[in-house]
Amino acid sequence: MPSFRPDITALTPYEVGRPIADVARELGFDVGSVIKLASNESPEGPFPGVIEAAAEAMKRANRYPNPDCWDLGHRLAAELGVDFDNLLFGAGSVALLAEIAQSVGGPGTRAVYGWPSFVMYRFVSVWAMTEHVEVPLDDDFELDLDAIAAAVDDDTRVVYLCNPNNPTGTIKGPVEIEGFVDSIPDSVLVAVDEAYHDYVTDERYQTAIPLALRRPNVVVLRTFSKIYSLAAQRIGYAVGQQETLSLIRRAQAPLTVNQVAQAAALASLGQRDEVRRRRETNAAARRYLEAVFAERGLPSPRSHANFVAFEMPGADSGELAAAFLRRGVIMRPLSKGWMRVTVSSEEENRRFAEVLDEVLAQIRR
Ligand SMILES: Cc1ncc(COP(=O)(O)O)c(C=O)c1O
Structure with a gap:
């Protein structure tokens, strides 16, 4: 053995x-x-037209996929109002979480997040040999941002904020998220996991993408697995500053997003x-x-x-x-x-x- x-x-x-x-x-x-x-x-x-686009992409299965998700990235950048370089795609947002954990963590470092929250934050921390600190939700089942900030110490390299939070479905507003980011050192990466962004109807909620574009230590994670019905295709993305994303990418396996997933995600866009x-x-x-x-x-x-x-x-x-x-x-x-x-x-x-x-x-x- x-x-x-x-x-x-x-x-x-x-x-x-x-x-x-x-x-x-x-x-x-x-x-x-x-x-x-x-x-x-x-x-x-999947959305209308997606199955046909995925089948078409299969015809090129003998070729490696586009390493940069070029077509998808440009289309999504236009939809989100960001630059192509503000996006990093991964084989599901779980893969991106693991790559974030690998790129900032390691022995002697810590990751902090609310609890209960998405259980993968625990796994990716262990994989990256990073100690994990789980901060209980408040009495309203919401992320306790003050307590999370208080748990951040000199060894902390990453905070995962799940918004809406899985499994409670509770949300935090943009002022609270920005206030949290202001209250911790900018050497700590804040990964705002917005896997369920598209389901929120409450006006108190807003995406943290504008914050991620302004701050090098904030990235937003999104996925095509939920409202876009592509869970089996394994495709998600991070939004943030170019340099931050390029450093996370160094911990990523090459060609991690397959061509069928890229085509399926691309065909899903623009269907508001x-x-x-x-x-x-x-x-x-x-x-x-x-x-x-x-x-x-x-x-x-x-x-x-x-x-x-x-x-x-x-x-x-x-x-x-x-x-x-x-x-x-x-x-x-x-x-x-x-x-x-x-x-x-x-x-x-x-x-x-x-x-x-x-x-x-x-x-x-
Ligand atoms: C909070 C959260 N983030 C990420 C994911 C996983 O997304 P993906 O399928 O893109 O890996 C899930 C899936 O359940 C989730 O609940």
Whole structure:
């Protein structure tokens, strides 16, 4: 047996939501009767024209992809009102998170972030041999920016701010984010993870992209995995100053974004009405789920994303996930009776509510 790093050996593998086909096989269910509400995926397929563009790109599969995402980068830069050099693409925003962690972290350094938040911040810190400091959310389930700033010390190299925060769906406004950046040394990189940006309808929220363009120590992360329905294609990007991004890029494997993903992302752009329709559909479905929790007296923070966290007080999250799974619903357990459900189609949300009632009846018995 090769000798592995003890910190890697100690990691519990990342629990991506289990694929529907695996669960159906294991439980002896029909594939069509299992629903997955565990990974904050879109219930809809890719945008109009995307499948055709991806198929066309496959014809060039014998060639390496464009290393700079040239066509996509120029189109996206125009859409965002930034320069091409203000963008760095990666194989999903998780890959960019790992590259950020590698490029600023290392033994003797620290990463700071709110908790609970996106679990990958912990993983990328361990991979980069960086100590991770998890700062509890405040009583409103929001990032406690004052406490995060207080946790930043001389060894801190990076802060991850998830906005909206996964798994609570809570948001911070631009004044609060900028105030936070002002309050910490500019040697600390602040990665603002806006994976769920496109779902937010609340006017108190705004992207941190203008801040990232002004400050060398701020980058914004975005993904095509959520509202753009390209989770399987693995493509995301960072927005920031050119020099900052070029240094992060040195920790990136070459040709990391494949040509089909580049073509699919490019074909998704410029479809503002489609983005708006999906945002509004998600907001209506989210209101439905919020009402489901309110009617049943289950605590649930107000979410601004495509998922909602809720608590079944006194229950065990792992057992709850197993109870949902037995009924064909794949859920994300958090801890201490907290669960997270992805906002899905009307039909799947209704099915979730029915199964929730069955599980509630079971645990209240
Ligand atoms: C906060 C956050 N950031 C990033 C990602 C991952 O995005 P990608 O698919 O681009 O790696 C997720 C996925 O669930 C997420 O919740």
